[in-house]
Amino acid sequence: xxxxxxxxxxxxxxxxxxxxxxxxxxxxxxxxxxxxxxxxxxxxxxxxxxxxxxxxxxxxxxxxxxxxxxxxxxxxxxxxxxxxxxxxxxxxxxxxxxxxxxxxxxxxxxxxxxxxxxxxxxxxxxxxxxxxxxxxxxxxxxxxxxxxxxxxxxxxxxxxxxxxxxxxxxxxxxxxxxxxxxxxxxxxxxxxxxxxxxxxxxxxxxxxxxxxxxxxxxxx
Numbered sequence: 001x002x003x004x005x006x007x008x009x010x011x012x013x014x015x016x017x018x019x020x021x022x023x024x025x026x027x028x029x030x031x032x033x034x035x036x037x038x039x040x041x042x043x044x045x046x047x048x049x050x051x052x053x054x055x056x057x058x059x060x061x062x063x064x065x066x067x068x069x070x071x072x073x074x075x076x077x078x079x080x081x082x083x084x085x086x087x088x089x090x091x092x093x094x095x096x097x098x099x100x101x102x103x104x105x106x107x108x109x110x111x112x113x114x115x116x117x118x119x120x121x122x123x124x125x126x127x128x129x130x131x132x133x134x135x136x137x138x139x140x141x142x143x144x145x146x147x148x149x150x151x152x153x154x155x156x157x158x159x160x161x162x163x164x165x166x167x168x169x170x171x172x173x174x175x176x177x178x179x180x181x182x183x184x185x186x187x188x189x190x191x192x193x194x195x196x197x198x199x200x201x202x203x204x205x206x207x208x209x210x211x212x213x214x215x216x217x218x219x220x
Contacts, residue, residue: 001026001031001033002023004033004056004057004106004108005019005022005023006019007056007057007079007080008022008054008080008108009022010080011054011080011082011136012082012132012135012136012139013052013054013082013129013132013133013136014129014132015132016128016132017125017128017129017132018125021125025125025126025129028114028126029110029111029114029115030110030111030114031108031109031110032108032109033056033106033107033108033109034106034107034109035104035105035106035107036058036101036104036105036106036107037101037104038101038102038103038104038105039100039101039102040100040101041098041099041100041101042060042099042100042101042105042107043084043095043098043099044095044098045064045094045095045096045097045098046094046095047094047095048087048093048094048095049084049087049088049095050088050112051109051110051111051112052082052085052088052109052110052111052112052115052133053082053083053084053085053107053108053109053110054080054081054082054083054107054108054110055077055078055079055080055081055083055105055106055107055108056079056105056106056107056108057079057105057106058079058101058102058103058104058105058106059076059077059078059101059102059103059105059179060076060077060083060099060100060101060102060105060107061073061075061076061077061099061100061102061184062074062075062076062077062083062097062098062099063097063098063100063187064096064097064098065098071187072187072188072190073180073184073187073188074097075143075144075147076179076180076188077099078179082136082137082140083099084099085137085140088112115129115130115133116130146166147188149162150162150163150166150189151189151190156189156191156192156195156196156199157199157202157203159189159190159191160189160196160199160200160203163185163188163189164176164178164209164216164218165218167216168218174217174218174219175215175216175217175218176215176216176217176218177214177215177216178214178216179214180214181213181214182196182197207219
């Protein structure tokens with residue numbers, strides 16, 4: 001548990017809370033960790049979630065497969081990211097998507113009731129966690145809006161340009177590394193992989209970009 005405090009202090013949920021304060025809260029929030037092998041499901045569609053979940057190391061994909069095997073990547077979870085909090089409700093709703101480890105991963109779970117209910121000591125940093133949790137959920141909603149913005153573009157090229165442009169802005173460089181391989185990028189943007197690969201080749205031939213695997217250079 002101790003080795004992940006450095007990850008927690010960089011998260012939105014524990015923003016402005018010291019290492020010692022985080023350390024003292026882990027037991028109060030009944031934090032638990034669990035490891036998952038690559039390809040293992042953290043949650044399956046239909047599961048019910050009663051804990052706040054946060055990735056400590058590795059990488060997860062939130063995805064949905066239809067009856068015919070078509071896959072859509074809803075979101076990519078990186079270390080420090082929360083996931084599944086949309087399903088924490090009094091109605092005890094089942095999760096609609098699978099959450100799968102795309103590499104060996106470690107997840108931390110927090111008792112949601114312990115998070116939202118301050119302890120008898122009423123420590124100020126516990127109240128700050130509740131406030132930070134609200135803003136963390138707000139941040140995730142903005143990320144979802146950005147993804148909808150990519151997907152709402154009419155053509156595969158427009159979707160690629162929207163996504164790559166945002167990544168260049170986020171990474172502060174025209175040379176970027178994306179956390180997706182070709183199939184995963186196609187699933188994330190909801191396009192056909194072959195059509196997307198053809199479009200990338202055309203964009204390269206037109207001098208718009210260069211790429212090698214998941215490394216891209218956007219050109220003027």
